[in-house]
Amino acid sequence: MPQVVFSLDSTKKFTEQAIVGHNRWHGDIPAQVQVKPGDSFRVHCREWFDGAIHNDDSAEDVLNAPLPAVHVLSGPIAVEGAQPGDLLIVDILDVGPIPQEDSGPLAGQGWGYTGVFATKNGGGFLTEWFPDAYKVVWDFMGGIATSRHVPGVSYTGIVHPGLMGTAPSGALLAKWNAREQALIDTDPDRVPPLALPPLPDSAVLGSLTGADFDRVAAEAARTAPPRENGGNQDIKNFTKGTRVFYPVFVDGAKLSMGDLHFSQGDGEITFCGAIEMGGFMDLHVDLIKGGMETYGVSENAIFMPGNVDPLYSQWLAFSGTSVTLDGVQHYLDSHLSYQRACLHAIDYLQKFGYSAIQAYMILGSAPIEGRLSGVVDIPNSCSTVYLPTAIFDIDVRPSASGPAQVEQGMSVPTASF
Template identity: 25%
Template structure:
């Protein structure tokens, strides 16, 4: 097992989407760990305060090569990371070992035409929010004494697909812009692999977010993390699934919340049948009795997200993934 350091530079990041044609930023073996650096705010860097900017980030914003600009999404992603021996049909297990903001400020943006209430909040608005990295809090509104605990996570965890350039905005069967605040340090996510090497990318750091992410953004934050990438040829999934220290998480992504809920539920039924050996009917009943379904996000057009939380505490023996 080798440990790698992947800094964010104009040759190791890409903008706006995923592509199987991208040159890998790093090649690793299964089981390797990576200290990864990510930046956010590519399109608003000219409005940002000095503490939001670093020389490396400015170099990316000013000199990112055209071939690293993939699609029209706003997200700056680090990667892709090529995992040797990964083949379509395998599963990539991403262990999120550490996640922490790298700068003492993040931003929140309202974008015209986006969000859960686009007809009520029609004017764009950009706010930079100081982060108290010592006490792990952010005050908002500033001067209000309202203290929001920082619970950092990466909004985007995804792999490339055989299709042409794919926007970073919607989540899907490949992962992507999941924006699931449960995926904090100590969690792991399982992503189906669609192209050789998996081509995994990461970014869209969030220091704090509510379920739903209703105004389009969280506290968007440049974020560092440590991940371990494990190739799982013993598993078969066709959609992301995750595990936190307390829960198993299934996900659904669709244009409506009803359809996203149905997907998340069906994925949970499938999990219970395969890994807990329940009958379909017993799995359905258990979901009604013990699984909590939550709105992940409603703003990553065209797909909304719902996730189901299955508490591991209800089982007398460990569920092995």
């Protein structure tokens, strides 16, 4: 096992650890650890809500989740010699649930969860159809996830970090805040909001204190969206064996990571839509000096995905176009067409006895493939959702005998304001 450079004690809260991480992006958050190019090391990662979500049959914890406190990230980790303009090479050597802890109260200790936020708390990709809070708990055994809340499905995890990235420069941070505030100003009272501005409330900023803490807390960017530094990209193929090339914007690069997922479908469409957990990452780092200029990577990481995806050979694919349910035509709107494809898959799975929310949870957490199948044929874009048929205990393919029925048990926990 590589040396643990960022350790976490599962019995303590994120802010009570020997090394305290952070939950905002800012270049002035001090590095907690330093490594060298060529080093391999292990990082422990806390579940993104720091244990606020429980292994039970209630969705009240998702409804009342401490959203200003996320994501709790391990880092920053400084890489010796990294300078702005370099490319930071990060190899994911291994990633998994909390080591040697296969049972316990924290997600990652033998279990994880998928959630849908209420619309007031940010909703999800299909919040117009699922406006309340929902939660599904998944049990892990031998790399397979099953759930008492969604019967008749099981799938192999594609374990990956939902969030990893480097620290922004002051200029880049100012750009983020300006453009996101301009978007908010177009509809400041929208629910859910169009973006999340800096928020000092619940900010965790590593070792910063006093006036420095107050200044950074007022400026630091929230971790919810992906940006030029990587961040919360939720790419399910960031698995073991992945190599990522991150742009470096500050001295030391200041790499951070967290929000581990046991499994996820393309798009993480339920928002809290992967199977969330805490765990560990084994990483190797190196540098390409001046790599941003050399390879034309002025922003946004490039990566070589790992090759440990589960092998599914049969798929049932659903397509959608950029027309709303009430017949309004949009021009090449791939967001809308993917939404329609997902809704078609949900309609289909209900014919086999699943509730709509159970079907939605499957699409968020199972290793579905989402594709932009057509983006040029005006006025309709075409998006497709590929659902692996082998994850179901029953045969979900169309046949002359009609749809088999899944045997229902416990329903999905729901809560509303």
